[in-house]
Amino acid sequence: MKFIHLISKSRNQILILTSRGYVLQQGLAEYQNEQLKLAFNIGKCFLQLGDYSDLIKARILFNHLYFSEKLEWDYVEVIADGYERIINHNNYHPRIIENFLDQGSLLMKDNDPRQFYNKFLNYLNEPFDFWKEIFMKLTYGALLTALILLLSSQPTRYSDLKESFYSCIEVGRHNYIPIQEEEFESIIAQLEKIMIVTNKEKRTSRILVKFQNPSIKDFLCRYLAENLPQYGKMLIQGCPFINQLLFIFKTTDSKRYIDEGLEENALDREKVLFPKNLEILLTNRIISEFDTLKYSYAEGDAYEHKPSVYVVPEDCIVRKLHDIVSNFGVNKNAQMDAFIRDKVKWLCVILHEEGYPFSYDDMVEFPYLIQAVMP
Numbered sequence: 001m002k003f004i005h006l007i008s009k010s011r012n013q014i015l016i017l018t019s020r021g022y023v024l025q026q027g028l029a030e031y032q033n034e035q036l037k038l039a040f041n042i043g044k045c046f047l048q049l050g051d052y053s054d055l056i057k058a059r060i061l062f063n064h065l066y067f068s069e070k071l072e073w074d075y076v077e078v079i080a081d082g083y084e085r086i087i088n089h090n091n092y093h094p095r096i097i098e099n100f101l102d103q104g105s106l107l108m109k110d111n112d113p114r115q116f117y118n119k120f121l122n123y124l125n126e127p128f129d130f131w132k133e134i135f136m137k138l139t140y141g142a143l144l145t146a147l148i149l150l151l152s153s154q155p156t157r158y159s160d161l162k163e164s165f166y167s168c169i170e171v172g173r174h175n176y177i178p179i180q181e182e183e184f185e186s187i188i189a190q191l192e193k194i195m196i197v198t199n200k201e202k203r204t205s206r207i208l209v210k211f212q213n214p215s216i217k218d219f220l221c222r223y224l225a226e227n228l229p230q231y232g233k234m235l236i237q238g239c240p241f242i243n244q245l246l247f248i249f250k251t252t253d254s255k256r257y258i259d260e261g262l263e264e265n266a267l268d269r270e271k272v273l274f275p276k277n278l279e280i281l282l283t284n285r286i287i288s289e290f291d292t293l294k295y296s297y298a299e300g301d302a303y304e305h306k307p308s309v310y311v312v313p314e315d316c317i318v319r320k321l322h323d324i325v326s327n328f329g330v331n332k333n334a335q336m337d338a339f340i341r342d343k344v345k346w347l348c349v350i351l352h353e354e355g356y357p358f359s360y361d362d363m364v365e366f367p368y369l370i371q372a373v374m375p
Contacts, residue, residue, distance in 0.1 A: 004039050057087040060094050068101045071108070078113040079120060089124045096127060099215040106134060106194065131219035134194060141182035142190045144168060147231060149196065149209060150220045151244040153297040153306070158188075158198065158207035160241070160296045160309060168238030175233065208298055218269070221248060221258070225272045232278045236285055241296035241309075242320055245286065246327045248272055251279040254329055271327075279333070286324060287339050293320065302361055311359070317347065318362035322369050330373065344373050 007015040017040075052060075061083055065076050079086070086092065100123045107119055123130040135143065148164045149156060162184050172179050188209070192198060195216045200207050211217055224231060239245055250256045250271035258269050274282060286293070292313055300308030307316040321340055328336045347366065350357045358366065 004036075008039075054087055057092060058083055061086060061097055064097050064101050071101065074113045075108060075116050078117045082117055085121060086124065089121070091124045091127075095213075095215065096124065099127075099213050100130070102213065127215060128219055128222055131216065132223070135219070135223065138190055138194070139182060139187070140179060141165070141169075141184075141187045144231070144234075145184075145187050146191060146195060146216075146220060147224055147235065148239065148244070149211065150217060150224065151235065151239060151247050152241070153243060153295075155199070155208035155210035155298055156296060157298050157309065158209055160298075161209050164239055164241070164244065164296075167240050168234050171238035172234045177234070206298075221269055221272070224248070228272070228275070228278065232274070233281060236278060236281050240293075242286070242293040242323070243295050243297065245282060245293075246323050249274055249278075249282070250327060251282065252329045252332045254332075256327070283328075283333060283336050287335070290320065290339075290343075295319075305361075305365070307361065315359035316362065317343070318358065318365045318369055322365055322372070325369070325372050340373055344370060 004015060007013050062080070065071070065079060068076070086097070100120055107116060111119060119130070135146070138146070145161065145165050148168060149161060152161065152164065165184060165187070169179055188196070188198065195212055196209055197212055198207055198209050236245065248258055248271055251274050253273065256271045258271055294311065294313045295307045295309060295316065297306045297308050300306055300311065305319060305322070307319055313320075321343055324336065325340060331337060347358075348370075351366075
């Protein structure tokens, strides 16, 4: 606010902030700052896809074609000749265009230029089918790893993704799911060709993993929702980090959206509703292992309330309880309600007896947790 106020007093400077509308609304709703709301309403301008002229949409398409290093000229030529059907399609979107031209090159070896162009049109009709065709060619281990990465933070440490994978595999085998032996390194190699990127940090030498583009996350979210009976139990029992258990799932009919904070390519989808049997499984897992569960965020972010993977479980108790409440709601699950209230009462007792038993971030959030749980 100080910076905004400073710029507002300047005669030769203006401040331009860009954001997705829903991200801005989430932030304003969470921080309840009326002065900030007024500031953001000054000169507010919405840019919507419907505002794009055919010329602008064509320029976007040809710009992507120009910079596409993976497409051979014969394929580019066919798309360029048929550009009008693309830019006038009801599902035209710059992100969709970019995604197909980036990933669709995988289909070149099985399709001539005309067939490839038709695949492009089919992708506009139903992007889910495009990704499913590619996704279902992966091994089971690669499918599972992609779903685990979806549930994890972006980016995720390679070591945490590997730990999560083998933990889920162990659960699967205990449940008599026939799983073929695969080296995790070969799984990552498969996924790097299609949907993930890995990056080794020079400073720490750790390897981070993330998706190549947001359309993959959109597909995986829908795929997981449609295949919960196949993967739900394994993921709930196997994923070792609490954010993996809460990130994409919900247990009530209330509208709850996936929260990726201020990430540029954040998912804009409702959470996946668990059936009752999986809700019970999730409830029991969280309650029984609450004290040892921690987060998998590669980097902590106090502003977005994300404890890093390096924060020990006892230093993020309040944060965990807050996230559980956000997921389960209040007065929706009697077993979880009782567990959370008991934890809050216990925290009040030790706060009274020990002075400052919390981490700084937990101490800041504790009053809000009390208000949410015991209004």
